[in-house]
Amino acid sequence: MSVSAQPRLHEPDDLSRLKVVPARHPWRWVGVVVVFVLVAQFVHGLATNPGGTGRRSSSTSRPPPSCGRSG
DSSP: OOOOSSOOOOOHHHHHTOOOOOOOOHHHHHHHHHHHHHHHHHHHHHHHOGGGSSOOOHHHHSOOOOTTOOO
8 A cells, every 4th residue: 555645636626616604703702892891891990980090198198007106
């Protein structure tokens, strides 16, 4: 038995009978929608968060009191 190293080529007529359809990727579209919604929520949170705008007040940047000791 001899095995040829050359692949067999099909006739062009064989390929013209094939029906080619585009690949469908529904989960890719679901992933795109999920990522879009998450990004939109993040941007909305940045735009509407009152604690995220401007500088923080001085009361939050001071260290906590020293447990009632005077000094």
